[in-house]
Amino acid sequence: MHDTTAISAATAPQGRRFNAHPFISIVTGAVLSFAPVPLTMILVHHLVDKPYRVVWPQLLAALLSFLAYRFFAHRIEKRALTEFAAAGAARDSALGLGLGAGMVCTVFAVLALLGVYRLDGVNGITPLLFLPLAELLLVGLAEESVFRGIVFRITEQAIGSMRAIVVSAMVFALAHLPNEGVGPVAVAALAAYGVLQAAIYMRTRTLWLCIASHVAWNFCVGQVFSTAVSGHASQSGLLQGQLAGPSWLAGGAFGVEGSLLTLIVISAVAACFLRAGPRREAPARERVSA
Secondary structure, eight states, X not given: XXXXXHHHHHHHHHHHHHHHOHHHHHHHHHHHHHTHHHHHHHHHHHHSOGGGOSSHHHHHHHHHHHHHHHHIIIIISOOOOGGGOSTTHHHHHHHHHHHHHHHHHHHHHHHHXXXXXXXXXXXXXXXXXXXTHHHHHHHHHHHHIIIIIIIIHHHHHHHOHHHHHHHHHHHHHHXXXXXXXXXXXXXXXXXXXXXXXXXXXXXXXXXXHHHHHHHHHHHIIIIISOOOBTTBOOOOOSEEEEEOSOHHHHOGGGOGGGSHHHHHHHHHHHXXXXXXXXXXXXXXXXXXXX
């Protein structure tokens, strides 16, 4: 007769080690947090007529994604959800909106001076201008939760901050490879943006500023300057303008995020955040060395 108690004692630590492995945790958290997005949109697409699929499906998907992320933190990782702490949320969100908008405006201002961005006119401000905000909020919340809240944070715990920045930035850039018009400059700019967002997270230890800057960046590129966002077709926004010039400067089909100027601006801001260092330390259970 086998001693089942001894066998359980011997195998339990291995099971715990398996479940706690950084790669397993990252995959589990990423799948749980992102799965509600396509599942919600697919169900809504099949169950609700198109005229009634405005704004609320994206907001519902964002809510379900957040709840799934919260479940992962509380039930699987057994920790407090410090990255969504209420303290400082409004301030960091406002700063994030300003940061994202400021970077975009800087890029387009320089491109306009170089004759690469051509302004043809201004459209009126209507509610339609803000309809994409629901989708942009969903994208910002889901991507920042996965790439910074899960990939960067867990990798940082495992191998240290600097190496985690590199890993998470590469993963973020590679995730955008299927987008239309992506090229070497775009991949480099995406990686730089991944570095920036990780540096912001290290600075604040919350996701508010990361999400807000992400939303502001996408909104300004698409809805203010009316150009393509990460390879997604441009729409008519506030300004009637277009990018025209060599792809390395204008970004080509990928949009302004494929511009060398964008790479330079993002890299400069990322360097500032990295140089400033963390404003807040990681929670005791998550503190790591660089």
